[in-house]
Amino acid sequence: xxxxxxxxxxxxxxxxxxxxxxxxxxxxxxxxxxxxxxxxxxxxxxxxxxxxxxxxxxxxxxxxxxxxxxxxxxxxxxxxxxxxxxxxxxxxxxxxxxxxxxxxxxxxxxxxxxxxxxxxxxxxxxxxxxxxxxxxxxxxxxxxxxxxxxxxxxxxxxxxxxxxxxxxxxxxxxxxxxxxxxxxxxxxxxxxxxxxxxxxxxxxxxxxxxxxxxxxxxxxxxxxxxxxxxxxxxxxxxxxxxxxxxxxxxxxxxxxxxxxxxxxxxxxxxxxxxxxxxxxxxxxxxxxxxxxxxxxxxxxxxxxxxxxxxxxxxxxxxxxxxxxxxxxxxxxxxxxxxxxxxxxxxxxxxxxxxxxxxxxxxxxxxxxxxxxxxxxxxxxxxxxxxxxxxxxxxxxxxxxxxxxxxxxxxxxxxxxxxxxxxxxxxxxxxxxx
Amino acid sequence: xxxxxxxxxxxxxxxxxxxxxxxxxxxxxxxxxxxxxxxxxxxxxxxxxxxxxxxxxxxxxxxxxxxxxxxxxxxxxxxxxxxxxxxxxxxxxxxxxxxxxxxxxxxxxxxxxxxxxxxxxxxxxxxxxxxxxxxxxxxxxxxxxxxxxx
Numbered sequence: 001x002x003x004x005x006x007x008x009x010x011x012x013x014x015x016x017x018x019x020x021x022x023x024x025x026x027x028x029x030x031x032x033x034x035x036x037x038x039x040x041x042x043x044x045x046x047x048x049x050x051x052x053x054x055x056x057x058x059x060x061x062x063x064x065x066x067x068x069x070x071x072x073x074x075x076x077x078x079x080x081x082x083x084x085x086x087x088x089x090x091x092x093x094x095x096x097x098x099x100x101x102x103x104x105x106x107x108x109x110x111x112x113x114x115x116x117x118x119x120x121x122x123x124x125x126x127x128x129x130x131x132x133x134x135x136x137x138x139x140x141x142x143x144x145x146x147x148x149x150x151x152x153x154x155x156x157x158x159x160x161x162x163x164x165x166x167x168x169x170x171x172x173x174x175x176x177x178x179x180x181x182x183x184x185x186x187x188x189x190x191x192x193x194x195x196x197x198x199x200x201x202x203x204x205x206x207x208x209x210x211x212x213x214x215x216x217x218x219x220x221x222x223x224x225x226x227x228x229x230x231x232x233x234x235x236x237x238x239x240x241x242x243x244x245x246x247x248x249x250x251x252x253x254x255x256x257x258x259x260x261x262x263x264x265x266x267x268x269x270x271x272x273x274x275x276x277x278x279x280x281x282x283x284x285x286x287x288x289x290x291x292x293x294x295x296x297x298x299x300x301x302x303x304x305x306x307x308x309x310x311x312x313x314x315x316x317x318x319x320x321x322x323x324x325x326x327x328x329x330x331x332x333x334x335x336x337x338x339x340x341x342x343x344x345x346x347x348x349x350x351x352x353x354x355x356x357x358x359x360x361x362x363x364x365x366x367x368x369x370x371x372x373x374x375x376x377x378x379x380x381x382x383x384x385x386x387x388x389x390x391x392x393x394x395x396x397x398x399x400x401x402x403x404x405x406x407x408x409x410x411x412x413x414x415x416x417x418x419x420x421x422x423x424x425x426x427x428x429x430x431x432x433x
Numbered sequence: 434x435x436x437x438x439x440x441x442x443x444x445x446x447x448x449x450x451x452x453x454x455x456x457x458x459x460x461x462x463x464x465x466x467x468x469x470x471x472x473x474x475x476x477x478x479x480x481x482x483x484x485x486x487x488x489x490x491x492x493x494x495x496x497x498x499x500x501x502x503x504x505x506x507x508x509x510x511x512x513x514x515x516x517x518x519x520x521x522x523x524x525x526x527x528x529x530x531x532x533x534x535x536x537x538x539x540x541x542x543x544x545x546x547x548x549x550x551x552x553x554x555x556x557x558x559x560x561x562x563x564x565x566x567x568x569x570x571x572x573x574x575x576x577x578x579x580x581x582x583x
Contacts (some may be wrong), residue, residue, distance in 0.1 A: 076545075199445050209544040212448050273449055275456040278537070352511045355519065359541075360534030 019068025026060025027403030080136030090124020114170030145221035149201025156193025211319035259295035283332025290324030479576035
C-alpha cells in the first residue's frame, strides 16, 4: 500500500488554523506576566510566576502550534489518516486552551484543586491526541526518519503529561514523593522527548524543502531520535536513585545531542542552494544558535561550579531553550505554513484560471521582518534580565508585543483568505436577478 | 532498468535555475532575473511535458488508473504554470513584491510536489514500467531543446 497522493488527505483549513491562530496569544499572556512577577522570576525556577509563564509558553504556545502542525503534517507528509480531524480538533483545542489557563492560574493562586483540575483536563485531551495521532502514525505505510521521530515524539508527549499529572497530585496532596527529581524528569521528556523530537522529525522534511539544502544524512537522522530516547531512559532512571555524577553526565549527553542536531542543521543551511535569507530562514537559524548556546552554557555551568551554583542559571537556560529555540522556530514556520495553506485552499476553491493572493500578499515580508526584529530584541532583553533583573518588566512587555504582532500577522492571512473566499462565492452565485 | 532517475536529477537542476533567478531578483538585477527565469520556465515546461506525455500515459496504461496520483500531479503542474506566469509578468515590470510573492509560493508547491513524485510516484512507475523502454532522457532533452532559449 502506498500513501495516497490526493489533496483530500489534507484536513480542512480550520483544523490547523484553530491551533495556529491561538498559539501566539499565550505568548502575550506569558510576556505580560513578567512585569507583574518582577525580579523574583529570575532568581528562582520555583516561583509561582515562573511556573505559570513557563507553562503558558509550553502548553499554550508550543503545544497548540505543534498540535496544529501535526494535524496538517501527519496526513500530508507522513501519509497517515487522522480519524475525524475536524471533530478531534474541535474537542482538543478548547480543552488545551482551558487547561493551560487553569494551570497558570493554579500556580499563581497556589490552588491544589485547580492544579488537579488542570492535570485531569490535560490527561483527557492528550490521551485523545495520542490515540488519534498515534494511530495514524502507527498505521501509515510511510517509512523513514521523520515518521520514526514523530512516533517517538507522541510517546514523549504522553510521558510528559503523565509525569505532569503525578506532579500535580504530588504538589496538591501530601505524599512525600521526590518532587524535584520528578520535575527534572518531566522537563526532560517535555523538552527532549516531545518538543525536540518533533522539531527534529519535522525539520528533516522542511529544512531541505524551504531552503533547498542537502538532505539530513540518513543514518544521523535515524540515530538522533533513538539516541534521545536512550538518554531520556537514563535520565528517568534517576528516580531509582543514581550517583550525582551520572545524573550530570546524562544531562550533558542530552545537551550534546541537541547541539549535534543544531550544528548539523546550521551546516546544511550553510550549504543551501537557495541564496536568499527570508524571515523563516533567519528565525530557524536564530533558533539553532539559541539551542547551541544553551548546550555551551550547560557545559560551562557544569565545569565552573561558581557559575553553575547560581540560581539564575535556570532562567538563562530557560530563555535560550523556550523563547530562543522553540518559539523562534515555530514563529518562522508559521510564516510559511499559514500563508501557503491559505493560498492552497483558495486555489482549490477558485480553480486554475483564477489568481489567488500569493503568500506575500497574505503576510507581507516587511511585516514579517519587522516582527522578527522585535522578537530577537525581546530575546536579547530577556537574556539581559539574568544580569539586570530590574529589566524583567520591559523584556516581558517587548516579548508580549512581538507575540501580539505575530498573532496580528497570522490573523491578517486569515482575513485575506476570508475576503477572497467571499469573492469566489459571490462570483459563483453570479449577478443578482 | 529504472527510467525515472533522470527526472529526479532534473528536479535538482530546475531548483538551481530557480535559485539563480530568485537571487538575481533580490539583487535588483532584473535583466539577469528575466533570463534565468525564462530558462527555468523552459526546463519546467519540458519536464512537465515529458511526464504528462510519456511517463504518466505509460503508467496509466499499465495500471488502468487515470484518476489517481497522475491526475493530482497534472493539477499541480497547472498550478505551478499559473504561478510561473505570474512571476514572469512581475519580472517584466521589475515588480519585486509581485515576483517574490509568486516564487515563494511556487517554491513550496514545487518542493512538496517533487517530494511526492520522488518518494511515491517515481518508485511506483519504476516498479510498474520496468519492462518498458521509456527513454526519458532522450524525451526530456528533445523537449528542453524545444522550449528553452538557446
